[in-house]
Amino acid sequence: xxxxxxxxxxxxxxxxxxxxxLVVGHPRMRLVxxxxxxxxTGALDAHLPHLHVLADAMPxxxxxxxxxxxxxxxxxxxxxxxxxxxxxAWQIWQAGRQHGVKVIDLSGDLRLPADAYEAWYGKAAVPQxxxxxxCYGLPERHRESIRGASxxxxxxxxxxxxxxxxxxLGDLLADVEGPIVFDAKSGVxxxxxxxxxxxxxxxxxxxxxxxxxxxxxxxxxxEQALGGRVRVLLTTQLxxxxxxxxxxxxxxxxxxxxxxxxDRYASFCEDEPFVRLLVYxxxxxxxxxxxxxxxxLAVRWDDRSRLLQVFTAIDNLGKGAAGQAVQNANLMFGWPxxxxxxxxxxxx
Ligand SMILES: NC(=O)C1=CN([C@@H]2O[C@H](COP(=O)(O)OP(=O)(O)OC[C@H]3O[C@@H](n4cnc5c(N)ncnc54)[C@H](OP(=O)(O)O)[C@@H]3O)[C@@H](O)[C@H]2O)C=CC1
Ligand SMILES: CC(=O)N[C@@H](CCC(=O)OP(=O)(O)O)C(=O)O
Numbered sequence: 001x002x003x004x005x006x007x008x009x010x011x012x013x014x015x016x017x018x019x020x021x022l023v024v025g026h027p028r029m030r031l032v033x034x035x036x037x038x039x040x041t042g043a044l045d046a047h048l049p050h051l052h053v054l055a056d057a058m059p060x061x062x063x064x065x066x067x068x069x070x071x072x073x074x075x076x077x078x079x080x081x082x083x084x085x086x087x088x089a090w091q092i093w094q095a096g097r098q099h100g101v102k103v104i105d106l107s108g109d110l111r112l113p114a115d116a117y118e119a120w121y122g123k124a125a126v127p128q129x130x131x132x133x134x135c136y137g138l139p140e141r142h143r144e145s146i147r148g149a150s151x152x153x154x155x156x157x158x159x160x161x162x163x164x165x166x167x168x169l170g171d172l173l174a175d176v177e178g179p180i181v182f183d184a185k186s187g188v189x190x191x192x193x194x195x196x197x198x199x200x201x202x203x204x205x206x207x208x209x210x211x212x213x214x215x216x217x218x219x220x221x222x223e224q225a226l227g228g229r230v231r232v233l234l235t236t237q238l239x240x241x242x243x244x245x246x247x248x249x250x251x252x253x254x255x256x257x258x259x260x261x262x263d264r265y266a267s268f269c270e271d272e273p274f275v276r277l278l279v280y281x282x283x284x285x286x287x288x289x290x291x292x293x294x295x296x297l298a299v300r301w302d303d304r305s306r307l308l309q310v311f312t313a314i315d316n317l318g319k320g321a322a323g324q325a326v327q328n329a330n331l332m333f334g335w336p337x338x339x340x341x342x343x344x345x346x347x348x
Pocket of ligand 2: 082106107108109155156157158186187188189190191192217218236238
């Protein structure tokens with residue numbers, strides 16, 4: 001059954017190590033190639049002792065060789081810092097194009113048009129050809145295109161949680177008045193593993209605060225994921241927890257649509273394997289989705305303010321990164337969408 005040969009570029013990073021866990025547990029994937037910058041090579045469990053249990057199932061970590069990645073793998077996940085990741089994904093895709101290698105990039109490099117990317121990320125964009133080739137990998141919106149894609153831009157973590165809060169509105173989105181406001185909070189693994197002063201325990205413990213306000217790079221990605229029809233105000237905040245994203249969206253739907261809005265969300269979620277609508281009145285918890293590919297969603301109409309509140313919770317490393325990447329791979333290979341993703345939450 002384990003017939004598809006898989007490579008992971010960036011396995012020593014937070015998203016990459018979660019990919020290792022999911023790929024090793026996937027019944028149709030065989031991990032054959034691990035590569036990074038060359039700074040940490042050899043046995044992966046020498047750098048990540050918790051993976052010792054998987055040592056026999058894992059190749060050694062090598063310095064990245066694009067040609068090798070393209071030749072020994074059928075599928076490559078690329079999870080490098082933005083600015084580097086999309087370039088590497090594009091190179092591997094080009095090198096393996098003739099024998100149909102499939103590539104999923106977890107960074108923001110292939111998600112936006114070049115001018116928007118450069119404006120919001122402040123970095124040079126990859127060639128337009130790469131951006132045009134890449135399919136935006138939000139299954140709840142682009143399932144059919146993902147099935148036919150060989151290069152996928154995996155969505156951002158905040159962008160996933162925010163878009164999923166709104167997409168169930170469907171054509172009601174056209175009647176929303178004013179911008180949609182997202183109050184979003186993330187655990188610290190969202191910032192990656194490279195040490196930074198504001199991420200130290202001493203700085204972050206007992207604290208929580210907004211950051212990159214008005215400048216967060218997922219703002220245009222959310223607008224794009226919602227079809228470019230609404231303005232978005234996104235406030236991102238850092239929480240002193242390792243993982244998980246919690247979003248509250250405030251949406252001015254027409255008040256006369258309020259009585260049937262829960263049913264609209266219910267009918268959307270009924271067909272979605274990973275978006276779970278909570279019973280009216282229940283609220284999502286990040287602990288209930290951490291370690292999984294699920295998005296938990298709650299809807300509440302506030303009659304006093306005449307606003308719809310939609311709450312979503314995802315694991316930034318799960319549905320926000322590695323889990324969604326595996327979901328996309330399942331679609332690209334024509335497998336059941338939840339293959340290898342029937343995961344029990346970590347809770348503690
Ligand atoms: N963390 C998250 O929650 C999410 C992350 N993402 C995206 O996924 C990508 C990876 O994020 P994350 O895992 O958090 O990042 P980390 O900083 O934790 O890890 C980055 C990885 O990239 C490797 N690396 C760095 N530079 C190079 C290079 N020049 N060539 C080859 N390998 C290199 C590092 O390996 P080495 O040890 O060899 O230096 C490390 O394994 C980013 O683009 C991020 O935006 C997207 C959604 C959510
Ligand atoms: C807590 C934290 O810092 N989260 C990151 C999440 C975004 C990310 O991972 O980067 P992409 O733009 O490539 O998706 C951030 O806010 O930048």
